[in-house]
Amino acid sequence: MSTFHMGLIINPLAGLGGPAALKGSDSVAAEALARGAEPRAAARTRLALECLLPLVGRIGFLTFPGPMGADLLAEMGFAHRVLGHLDGPSTSAADTQKAVEALQEAGAALILFAGGDGTARDVSAAVREGQPVLGIPAGVKIHSGVYAISPRAAGELARRLVEGDLVRLASGEVRDLDEAALRDGKVAARWYGELTVPEEGHFMQHVKQAGMESEELVLVDLADWLNDSWEEGVRYVLGPGSTLHGLAANLGLETTLLGVDVIEDGAVIARDVTEAQLFALVADHPARLLVTAIGGQGHIIGRGNQQISPRVLRAIGLEHLRVVATKRKLGTLAGRPLLVDSGDPELDAAFPDAIRVWAGYKEELLYPVGWD
Incomplete structure (x- = not known):
């Protein structure tokens, strides 16, 4: 560890x-x-x-x-x-x-x-x-x-x-x-x-399902937050997965479920991009990266999103990476850290020991990260 x-x-x-x-x-x-x-x-x-x-x-x-x-x-x-x-x-x-x-x-x-x-x-x-x-x-x-x-x-x-x-x-x-x-x-x-x-806080809120968090309602909240906070002229890279796909849908945006998409000024400018296409879009342009965690496993980089390569991560900057995950999804990790496996050990070691996770409307959590 x-x-x-x-x-x-x-x-x-x-x-x-x-x-x-x-x-x-x-x-x-x-x-x-x-x-x-x-x-x-x-x-x-x-x-x-x-x-x-x-x-x-x-x-x-x-x-x-x-x-x-x-x-x-x-x-x-x-x-x-x-x-x-x-x-x-x-x-x-x-x-x-x-x-x-x-x-x-x-x-x-x-x-x-x-x-x-x-x-x-x-x-x-x-x-x-x-x-x-x-x-x-x-x-x-x-x-x-x-x-x-x-x-x-x-x-x-x-x-x-x-x-x-x-x-x-x-x-x-x-x-x-x-x-x-x-x-x-x-x-x-x-x-x-x-x-x-x-x-300190009570992390599992009582929302409609006998005290269990509603993923659909959380995605609506997250969409409202993102809609309120778009930075003009900044490119938002959305990684694959149902969480980010659902987030985009609540914003009225058509993204790919298993691909990587790029949004700028509230519109999708590139869908299902390759690593080379993604690097060209972010290499000399301010960008933010949103990824989610694989439920039960915890990987945020290196599993199903290899388009987000080490050079892409360096171009965007680790300080501009945010994980989007509901508290229920984080709960499936049972305290295990989020995982990164970019293929570049030096870059993996540069990740912070804990990363910011968007979990609801203007609600951020701090969660540990590991790479071994």
Whole structure:
């Protein structure tokens, strides 16, 4: 089984201001330490990581040096790779932002970060759109909607992802109080952006069939979402299978059941294309790729869709690939990962450890991917 690459960033100064009655920790860490406050971010992170100890052989962490993650991971026995360096004895917002950039570049499927609202702001300033992150609450102020309700809840969510459970993606707000105003008795909150976060949810909805999901209704919902979000001038490549064929039918488009079709500006521009034809259509043109999973087996690349070759995948970009699958179909995998077998081992290894799955109207899940 392949290694799941997970990022970890600890803000070691998070939470210092609370015990010192400073209402936060931004820019006052030295004063908090002088008042006798003790760092607690690592201890909070340990609570989260304890949930992952049963999976220690399946996770490879990506982290930053010393107190930003490497020290704790070494103590707990997790395999990890240390990226970057610290410029001084004390960490800063710039270190957090550098860590986010480095972990993304190294391919972290999920980035865990421990801190408070200030840390969430730092993560938001550097994270790419759509990169899944999850906050471990360790700060004084936790107003942002990007944190789990407790460190153990964060660890539980991460564990479920690694084990292949269905994990819904949502958009969480980053909010922070003005600490200077707060110390003067004024409460003023600001919105600083949004982050993509996993969330717990009830994955099998009660829709018309005694609590079982209706595939037909889900395809109608997915069609409505796609119809609302077409990007002008972008070519959408639809792989074979009844799921995508049904999705296209709900859009009033005639596609092939077992072929690969290309849609642009709401119209089918090519049906049942060969690999060469497909490459010519996407090589120098912005494109998105929609594929589905083989029920019970899980392959998304390399089974019945060989037209979507390694050079086609590289031309479109793995970041522009989305899996379309109902929760019922994912449930047939019983926690096993989605599979890729492009014929190019280097490309297969470049796939993220978890991929975004469209499962309903504006409903995305994060699901593990494997290739061996």
